[in-house]
Amino acid sequence: MSAPTLHASPQPVPTAAPQPTGWPLLRLGFRPFYLGAALFALLAIPLWVALFLGHSTLTMPLSPLLWHAHEMLFGFAIAVIVGFLLTAVKAWTGLATPRGAFLAALALLWLAARMAAITGPYGLYALLDLTLLPLVAAILTRLLLRARNRRNLPLAGMLMLLALANGFFHLGVIGAIEMSPLTPLYAALALIVMIECVIAGRVIPAFTMSATPGLKLTVSVLVDRAAMGLAALALLLWVFAPAATAWNMGAGLALSLAAVAHVLRLLQWRPSITRHRPILWILHASYAWLPFGLALLAAARFGWIANSVGVHALAIGATAGLIIGMITRTARGHTGRALQVSRPEATAYALVMLAAATRVLLPLAMPAWLPMALVVSAAAWSLAFAIYLFIYTPWLLQTRLDGKDG
Incomplete structure (x- = not known):
């Protein structure tokens, strides 16, 4: 009887990754969205100054x-947030986000x-302006639920709250409700700041550790929760508390405590070690504007300075600073480039910080x-956003360096 013939198990044939289409x-x-936001930022601010x-x-x-206040929030900042989330949710869930048509x-x-x-x-403007956020929130919610990624559902909820604030803004402008249009704009800024707090708490310490060999940050859950909770309460009081002495004192105290909590939160991330890495220090420096802005809003509630000083500290220093930091880092990563910025990009970072300091402190x-x-x-x-467009427009229009999709 002949010995049985042994057959080797067939080896899987490696398949090439699908080519980008x-x-x-x-x-x-x-x-x-990054391209549109940067171009809009470049053009809108000079137009506003000329009008003013x-x-x-x-x-x-x-x-x-x-127009200036609304469009810098719902035009510029929202474009970056939408672009970031449509990209991040694909990474978080493994599911395809909108592409193509x-x-x-x-x-x-x-x-x-x-x-x-x-x-x-105006009616056409309001209709167009009110459509995007609910649509994107619905897309993200469907994907997150499908992937059972409930951790990130609050971000989709924040988009819906932003859509609600936008609706109240337009209703206030046309006189359909008795509300100053500035109130929902302040609410929108507060929501954007809270989104920044969430995202920054995830990425800044992670980016800092990944770029610093041997660094292990110890982040206190208590400090994190206190900073987030106090910021939410303080911003809620800032937006909605009546302009009366007792309420002003309460809002001012809450804003002051929130500022201290966010200073403690930032110090946990060791900002001093990032000074030689522009792609890191821009995130730390921008986040430092957040407690500074909260402190300035507290001073305004105490009647010491104008409210607009704190608003611009949060809008330019914190928000635009984090935006320029993130739209360079994430665009580099998602186009297959090294996470090491050039001198012109570092100059753009410094220019945004200069814009904030000049507008707030002078x-x-x-x-x-x-x-x-x-x-x-x-x-x-x-000039900062012109530098961004000069460097990144070709990258955003071209296939990734590594040939992958995305």
Whole structure:
């Protein structure tokens, strides 16, 4: 009887990764939205300064002040948040986020709203402006639920709250409700700051450790929870507490405590060790504006300074600073490039910090110098985003260096 024949198990034949398809700009959410946000930032601030100083007679559906405040939140910041989340949710869930024609439709919806804000009519502007956030929130919620990723569902919830604030803004503008349009804008800024607190708490310590060999950060859960809770309470009181002495004292105290808590939170992340790594120090420096802004809002509630000082500390120093840091880092990572920025990119970081310091500190020290502060701050801001566009536009329009999709 012959010996049985032994057959080797067939080895799986490696399959090549699928080749990317479609226009690179429309393969992942960060590409069109980062590009649009940076271009809008470059153009919108000089236009606002020209309107404020009387050098432009452009007539818009909104007053120049409301246009500036609304569009920097729901035009600039929201574009970055949407681009970031449409990209991050794919990584968090492993599920495909909008791409191709669907992504193009979302980006064009955002762009159409920005154009309608200048050209009108107001009803069309409001309709376009109110559509994007609920749509994106629904997309993200469906994906997160499908992947059973409930940890990140609050971020989709925050998008819906932002959509609600936007709705109240438009209702206030047309007089359908008795509410100053500034109140929902302050609420939107507060929600964006809370999103920053959540995302920064995840990425800043992680990025710092990954870039610093041997570093192990010890982050106190108590400090983190206290910082988040106090910030939520303080910002809630700042937005909605009546302008009465007792409420002002309570809001001012809450804002002060929140500022201290966020200083302690930042110190846990060892910001001093990042000074030679621009891609890190921009995140730490920007986050430092958050407690500073909260402290300035507290001072405003105590009646010592104008409210706008704290608003711009949060809007430029914290929000725009974190944005320029994240849209460089994430764009580098998702286009297959090294997480090491060039000197021009570091210059862009410094220019955003200069824009914040000039807009916040110069009028605080010399109120009569506000026009000069606006011009200098706008110039620094626009140059920063011009640098970003010069470097990143080709990258955002091209396939990843490693040939992967995304």
